[in-house]
Amino acid sequence: MSETEIRSAELACHALCVDYADIVDSQDYPRLRQIFAEDAIFARPTAPQDPIRGAENIVASFEARPRNRVTQHFVTNICVHVESPTTASGSCRILLYMSDASEPETPEGRKAAPKQLIGTYLDRFVRTKDGWRFAERRGKTLFHT
Numbered sequence: 001m002s003e004t005e006i007r008s009a010e011l012a013c014h015a016l017c018v019d020y021a022d023i024v025d026s027q028d029y030p031r032l033r034q035i036f037a038e039d040a041i042f043a044r045p046t047a048p049q050d051p052i053r054g055a056e057n058i059v060a061s062f063e064a065r066p067r068n069r070v071t072q073h074f075v076t077n078i079c080v081h082v083e084s085p086t087t088a089s090g091s092c093r094i095l096l097y098m099s100d101a102s103e104p105e106t107p108e109g110r111k112a113a114p115k116q117l118i119g120t121y122l123d124r125f126v127r128t129k130d131g132w133r134f135a136e137r138r139g140k141t142l143f144h145t
Contacts (some may be wrong), residue, residue: 006082012132013080013125017092020137021073029062037126037133045094045119045139068101070110080125088125088132094118094139118143 001009016035023031036042036055043051052058073096080090096117103110124136 001082001085005085009082009085009088009127009132010080013082013088013090013123014078016125016132016134017075017078017090017121017123020134021075021094024062025071025073027067029059032059032062034130035134036137037128037135040134041136041138042134043138045117045121045141048138048140051138070099070101070103072097086127087135090123090125092121092123094121114145116145117141 019031019035023029023035033055036058038055039053040055040058041051041053042058042061043049052061073094076093076095078090078092080088082088094117096119098113098116099110100113119139119141122136122138122140123134125132126135127133
């Protein structure tokens with residue numbers, strides 16, 4: 001692979017990590033189909049022992065979440081290693097703030113829930129006919145308040 005192809009793959013995989021946070025925070029769960037491969041595996045940081053298999057099941061699991069949950073994910077330390085023209089691996093750190101939609105909005109925003117999480121995702125990426133996608137995303141919670 002050329003240096004340009006490697007950088008292009010890194011950028012595409014980096015964007016998936018950021019897109020994931022945007023999709024979840026905006027509750028635009030159908031868009032998850034655009035970032036997960038059809039046969040992807042996803043394990044939530046709070047339930048790493050219970051992986052969800054398949055993009056449709058991943059979308060369904062998010063759509064089953066309470067709609068009153070307000071989240072804000074901060075994604076940092078994104079690292080991508082391109083292994084071949086069609087595979088890559090990576091990791092990132094997540095700081096997750098949560099609230100409930102019933103919390104009144106003030107000039108300072110909503111009151112955050114008492115429990116906030118810091119975790120990590122270990123990722124496997126695959127290049128499909130539609131571009132780079134998550135083949136596997138496994139989360140782990142490292143700290144909480």
